Amino acid sequence: MATPLASSILQLLLGVDLAASDGTAGNRFAIEGLAWGPEKDGTASLRIDQLEAASLHLTSGELTLEIGRVAVRGLVAQIRSEAGAPQLVGVEAREAEFWGLKLHGPLRMPPRLHEAWTTAHATAPAAEAQADATSLAPLGTAHGTIRGKITDAHLLFDADVTVPLRGGQIDFNDATVEHVGPDSRMGVSRLGIYVDAPDGRSYIYQFASAPLAGVTFERRGALLSPWISERGKLQLQAFAESMLRCGRGQGGSGLTEQARLLLGRTSLSGDLQLGDGVFALSGLQGRLEGRDAGRNRIGLHSEAVGRGVMAEIDSLSVRDAAAAAKNAHLRCDTLQAKLKLQLVSEGAEMRFVLDLGSGTAAGLRFDRSAPQPDKR
Known part of the structure; x- marks a missing residue:
């Protein structure tokens, strides 16, 4: 089960809460190679050679993330003390493997889907700022x-x-x-x-x-x-x-x-069969690749479209993936996974279940720093 130290580290790194477990099998993880040391700029570095977690239930607002098992290697977190409390500056990890990762909650889209991405990247480099506009390039050659x-x-x-x-x-x-x-x-x-x-x-x-x-x-x-x-x-x-x-x-x-x-x-x-190319919408972006190898092929299924639909990708392949929501930004160089997306109609509300059965991610970067205001 999650120890108080492990729970504190997880909440510090991700800013999420551990949901209640059954007291026997839930919220289990282990840490290997833990090191802590000060840096020259006044921050401190938390280094973990490998972090393994199993049967986790994490909550953030209306969203719930369930993790069957995840192994993160080469993790480095930068932490600064503000008003006597530790504050996360950023996290990097060399690679991660995951199994049974499931995110679910209500499906809500803002009126302007690219606004969240634009706000979150107001001070981002020009190369990233080009992705502000909504883009669904993989549909262009599907x-x-x-x-x-x-x-x-x-x-x-x-x-x-x-x-x-x-x-x-x-x-x-x-x-x-x-x-x-x-x-x-x-x-x-x-x-x-x-x-x-x-x-x-x-x-x-x-x-x-x-x-x-x-x-x-x-x-x-x-x-x-x-x-x-x-x-x-x-x-x-x-x-x-x-x-x-x-x-x-x-x-x-x-x-x-x-x-x-x-x-x-x-x-x-x-x-x-989706084509290769950039997608960007609602704070999410990436570049699909591997069309010639048959990657990113979608299977659609529904017993009744009015009640919901299921989309499955046996071989999802994404490069330069990024997600932004408020002051939380996540990026990774490559992502490969088996994906299942279910949309369910419950009266006037739509809910989603995003299920990543298994996959790997490399070159992960996560930060919770608030974007600077646009001074133009």
Whole structure:
């Protein structure tokens, strides 16, 4: 179990609390090679050759972090005394291995998703400041197929939906909606994403305004012709970035009531290969790599999309990963892991469970120093 000294060190290093354990197996860890010494600038260094932890439950606000087991090697913490109390300046670690790491809590996004990153890095070097804007570059070259099964849908009957993604683009001319009788067609107009069923057009997602980035709207044939010659296209990266920057990536905003009912009866499966490139949003950034080796491939699954969806990556590979929240900043040179992300709808609230089954991280840096105010 966690000793008082170990608990104090953990709270000092991470600024989190140990949740109550069962008194037998919870909150266990061991420290090897502990050394403490003063530095020339008035700080002190806490050095740990290896820190191993198992069955930890950590809490920070509404978030809970569960750790099955973690081993951190080559850890160095810089500590300064302020008003008679030790204050953490920064932590570095050569490498870490982890198993059964799970983070869960409510899913909430700020109106401007890049604001947290911009604030946290107001004094960061120019190379890091370039990541302030929302970026989803791995979607730009993604490819794969998403399949849905709509059961007992009033407008679409029992429908099988197939939406291919090629080169980061959804071409609705290639999307299919198959069911008994004449098949339906999907498309995108200035009002939103729709399905043309035998008994009329129904909008699955409605745009608050148009035009939006990354959207090629439907086109009709001859003047005043009722026939659609072009169903429209979505450039996924530009479209998703536009939605996020406008604050439309939250909850079910834009979904019609009819679409909500359909999603409650829609199962989902899919396989998407993400491209290489930088992602940056909501205080999180990194660079995906390893597309040619089949890394960062996502498997999607849901029994009912209206209740939630699961995404799994068997081989996540990220370089220059960083996360920022208020005055806490975490960076690592490389991260490789097996990842599972579950989004669950609980009434009006969305919750997430981020599960890293196993993985390694190298070149870790963590600090809790408050950013300096922008003097411009």
